[in-house]
Amino acid sequence: MNLSKQFTYLLFLLLLPVLTVRAETPVEAQVTYIMETADSLVKARLALFDQSIMEHRFDKAVRRRIENYVGNWSHATGRVLARSARFFPIFEEQLAAKGMPLGLKYVTIQESALRPYATSHAGAGGLWQLMPGTAREHGLVVDEILDERLDPELGCAAGLEYLQIQYERYEDWALALAAYNCGPGNVNKALRKAGGRDKNYWQIRRFLPRETRNYLPNIIAAAYVMAFHHLHDVPAGQMDLDLQITEAITVERRLSLHRVIQVTGLRPDVVIELNAQYLKGYLPGLPGGHRLRLPKRVMPAMRSYLTLHPADAPETDADLPWTSPRLHKGELTSERYYSQYRTTVGSQDTTLRQVAGSFRIPVDQLAIWSNRGEFDSLALFDEVVFYNVSEYLPFDPRDRDTPAAAPQVDMLPAAPVRIPNRNRVNGLPEVQPAVKTEKRKPGLGDILKSWF
Structure with missing residues (x-):
């Protein structure tokens, strides 16, 4: 075999991996969290x-x-x-x-x-x-x-x-x-x-x-x-304080959630989330009354409205847009109504539940806000964090008379309150572990591909 044929044969062997498609099965390994705690x-x-x-x-x-x-x-x-x-x-x-x-x-x-x-x-x-x-x-x-x-x-x-x-x-x-x-x-x-x-x-x-x-x-x-x-190192997710610092009252009358939104200036999603049991968007007024849960900061306004507004007055909320004068002032967030407090523990070997009791704060809220656990023992000068209402909302009788004439907020639906479609959930989802594919080392064929 002369040199030219030898060179051609050698070149063919070198290019063979490029011309041949190999079906390789990747090596799969489940990436599962291995708890390091003993x-x-x-x-x-x-x-x-x-x-x-x-x-x-x-x-x-x-x-x-x-x-x-x-x-x-x-x-x-x-x-x-x-x-x-x-x-x-x-x-x-x-x-x-x-x-x-x-x-x-x-x-x-x-x-x-x-x-x-x-x-x-x-x-x-x-x-x-x-x-x-x-x-x-x-x-x-x-x-x-x-x-x-x-x-x-x-x-x-x-x-x-x-x-x-x-x-x-x-x-x-x-x-x-x-x-x-x-x-x-x-x-x-x-x-x-x-x-x-x-x-x-x-x-x-x-x-x-x-x-x-x-x-x-x-x-x-x-x-x-x-x-x-x-x-x-698993932190708590974010949640609006309006959903955490709440209060419930009994309402013995028919009342639409739409009217509640107008009186309080709350976002519709907050009112619906706190009162998901009212599937048609209103308290039906059955004997014995119904529970209405709202952020604690707006309860003065809601109580005043229920006291001043006759129970037999007609509700025409279905004809009004989803709007409130307070929403037009940019009050779509609730942070301004709450204050954060940071305090240190004043005694040795105090449990988080004892600290929560001294401040009259639910221990589960104090634990989440402070990124601690219920069984934590706190030493002297350890810090805890909690929130409280800094500004309560008074009732403004103009709020229930002006929404119909107020310009509509684009981000809010112009329809009666409806409960959104709910996903069917039964506990946490059975999440499949991630799959990691091991990369193979580049071969001679891969190198030749890069040349061409």
Whole structure:
């Protein structure tokens, strides 16, 4: 073979990788958050929770859920943390009034991810995921106009009543929670298979439906993350203070949310979010009245309006645009009405709950605002952060007479209040771990490609 043929043959061998397309299967590796905290430390932290509710075990299921909360789902966890400052104070108040363990508030994270309008595929709704029939049995109204399961207070009251019934049946909070999830029939069946009613949840767990087998481990993981999120660098998400510092009053009359917006100057989305149970945009005026929840800063204006305006006066809100004189002054944000306070702890070895009690602030709000946990022990001169209303809104009788003549705000819809379409949610989404593809080293063919 002469030199020219040898050169041609060698060149062909060099160009062969370029001319041949190789189907390579990339090497895939699941990128999963590996919790750096030692298992013994996590177990010690779980021991701080109320063990009368359940034994806070730390097993593979709990660990996997915690890793998801602080890793793959960290952004969703931040949003849940922000919502906890809004809802947990309501739950703790009712739990304390009923003499029930405060730790039961964490059930709602597994049930609804603290979304008041969450709906399951089976039809359960609200923060406590009550079925329509169960809600009606406990005195709630569920129809096309009013769904009181979406009311944080009424939904909590009904959910706790149902949970208390299950506790009286089994005299065990863990079994009561299992029955809350899958029904007492399935729990009774699991008890029979396990050999008797003296068994606890962990002993009958393998006989329960699959969802219920993971139900309590998921609640344990949620409780852990709510209390120790700051130690895993998971910050709380942002939430308008108008949704956190609120107050509820009972209104014994028909009242449209549109009129509430006009009187208070609040953004429509704030009023709707705080009163999601009114599906048609108005309080229907049923006997016994209805709860109207608003930011605390606008309550003086709302109370004055209800006192001065006759209850039998006609409501013509459907004919008026979504507008308010205050909205035209640029008051679309609420920051100016709140003041931030930073204070240091004045004594040694003080718990966050004790500090919250001294300032008369819900501990869950103080924890989120200060980026701390409920079980944190504060040393001398440690700093905490909280907010309070700095300016209350008085009632201006001109506000209800001028909206019809005021120019319409472009960013607000010119239609009666309607509840937006809600996504069906049942707890946090099962987010799939990210997939990382390993890049192969460039070969000779890749180098030759770059030349051409």
